[in-house]
Amino acid sequence: MTDPTLDDLRDESNWLEWRARAEAVPALVCGDLVTTDQTRAEFIEGSRLLRLDHKVRAGDGGRGPTPVQLLVADVLNAGRFMNAIFEPRRTTKTTSVQAVLLGRCTVRDDYQVGWTMLTTGAKASERFRKDIVAPIERLYPNPKTRPMTVNVGKGTEHLAFPNGSYLNVYTPNGDGFRSGGFDAAFADEGGEADVDLSLDISLAVLPTMDTKIGAQFIVAGTGGRVRAGNLLWDTLQDPAANVLWHGIPETTDPAELEAWEPDEQHPRARMREHIELVHPGVGYTTPLDAVKRNFDKMPREQFLREYGGQFGTEGASDVLIPPAWWERAARDDQPTSPPRDAVAALKVHHNGTCASLALAWEVDDTDLVSAALELDGLVDPARRRVIWLMHWQTGTDQLANTVLTHLRRRPHVPLVYDAFGHTEAIALQLKKARPRPLLIEARRNDIPVSTVKLLQGLEANTVIHYRQPEMDRAAAVAVKRAFGNYGTFRFGPPARDPDADVTPLEAAALALHHLDERAPSSIRPEDAVQF
Template sequence: MRPPTLDQLQRQTTWMAWRRRALSPLNVSDLVTSAESRREFLEGCRLLGVSSPKPHQLLINDMLAAGLETNGVLIPRQAGKTKTLTIIALGRCALRERYNVGMTITTQATKTFEIFETTVIDELELVWPDEDSRPFKSYRGKGSQHVRFPNGSRFSAKSPKGSSFRASSYDLVWLDEGGEASPEQAVDLRAAIYSTFDTRPDAQLVVTGTAGTFRKGQLLFEALEDEGNGVVRYAFPEDVTADELAAWEPTEEFPYGRVKELTLAMHPGISSGLTTIEKVAKRFVALKERFAVEYGGIFVRAKEPSTPRRGTTPARTSLPRCPPTSHWESCRPSPAALPLSSPRGATRTARPTGTCSTTARAQRGWPRPWPSSPAAMT
């Protein structure tokens, strides 16, 4: 099938046929397409000068068109992730009134503003060199880079901290490099961002990136693992073994190595022509163990607690000190602990009060016979 034009992709049959050519993700949530969602995506393509979007870019758009509030996109390097989300954001801003989009890269603020200028503003101005005829206005002020549209919509770069989003309302927030966020940063961003959605009925959070070096409290990993979220996950299978990751292809030393096979099965950038398997093979040599994270989408599991070596004695757990002698006095029964007569003639005994342990009471001779009278207790 030849790549369809933007006008042809407006038809649902053509759109669906082209989307089916996308490499199948490891996990993907429900996909939805409508005339409106297609029109917005194609408008974003026109603004950026993209004449032939890739099939997996349509798939990501349709995952977000399902309208779920929280969404995760795990995709390897050089697969068109940034371009795809930029197309979606610009298309929505162009066709939805007062649509507010904020994006940030969790690594650092300077990187966010740099990437926004090069991948959004520079690309737009290259396609629309005449400032007077542009269907938008771009602003490059340091720390306030953004693009504004005549309908009041705005696409802006933000610092990767919660305070950058507070006191505003957003329709779409895009957190890139979510696999690099610390647990504390994840908590800070989520606490600030979700509250900005309260007055926006169709607001969405999109977390994108490659895998991270931990799982618990990981921003991108948790977005991908929640069954109620929208997900597109291009990654190696979770049950991949160390033997399979040991070599690019089987060798005498590593007969089970098959990283090339695994990569071809899950890298949409290769299948769509954005990069080549030869280039990715060089990354495998350069990155070594890190390749499974950056390109394979494998989040590193936490290490198990180490066990003592054979022949060594485990450290003894310190025991609590025995209470002082004066403390034992609190173990003496109160007058209320005397035998009590029930209406039916049966005898029951109130439990003695005190704070010392059962072991300590046994060492002191507990239980003792109850005294015959309160006076006998002194």
């Protein structure tokens, strides 16, 4: 399909065909989509007022709305109260929302819109003048013949339509919203809002919509540094919200994000490939070269927030492991022993208050569900793995002797440890033992890589765990904590409980990661001898 004109998009089949190009881009979340004759007419009118049919796109030289802009419109047109549009930079998400709201103001009587940018009041005014007022003045140079009144007075910026509709621009606080009643409130650059601003906007806006049928609160933006209490992040996590979110999955191997293309130092890097796969604006509004230029100049964590559809890890309070994944992977029985080719890993709490010794090994765990998945080619039976907490204790008293006793019973099992703090101190004691156990010092990069591998295994349903109180508690509270470069992370305690114990997960993840270097096994847990 060649670029459709605005008139072409009035036809539902043309609209759906053009939108399908955006639907082909893998989304982390894509909520309900609705298109009707009226919603298409509204978006087309808004696009006309913004002169999208005249502006040349930087990515392909075309004109008119892009496929993802139709996708944004149809997410909003599904009519949910809470809405989050979390898209990479240069996806024209703001323009898409503006087109929808301008069109509604034109078509619907008495439609009231409040819009702000959660950066500065000056920025909101600037964007109003450049994004909305400038194209309208180009279309209608004579104020007397314009189909709306334009007011650019500082602090009173608005559009007033003859049908009683208004689009008002406010500074980024709740004061302007409190006195109004809105059919739609649009908070742009939601990722930039701190906790206080997020709360102020929410408390101010939400009551203004109580008496409005079909009211909508729309939060859009790119990833911010802080998650906890951020308006955009909280809306993304709201199960009642309609969400559109494109980005690089957080479970992506960090080594793939280290460079634009594979090179001698970064043989597994493939950032270009990820961007081409998940950025719905590349090739339309954004040339790939422009993204590459910013990749070269930006710190990696910032690039992933701006262009990779990821949030920063400051104040992360959301649980990293979805409860549904953990429950699906659970087994009610307990293993009798791991096979010879299991891998053990040790992790001591950073305060030395507790310690975990975990194991990982491969199994033939075929059940009715697994067998069906294997027949469908969705699960590779050779890659189903167990993680098991073999020992957990408070403190570190006699920990080295306890670990050594377990390793003596299975001399072929290596012990992986990270050389940090209390864990390294225990490893130094083990090194003095004779005969010395098989010890593997984890590299620094193994920690974020192992975290990602465990998440990937749980997501793909290729990791099994047994119900154990300490492991289950860790999975219920572990959050994302920044570690190293390139936006990498590890399991960490939540901000509300910085001393929480996540060592069972940390140890299990390291054991699972180093299992790759061991020969596979097909022994069932119940067939193994007592450990």
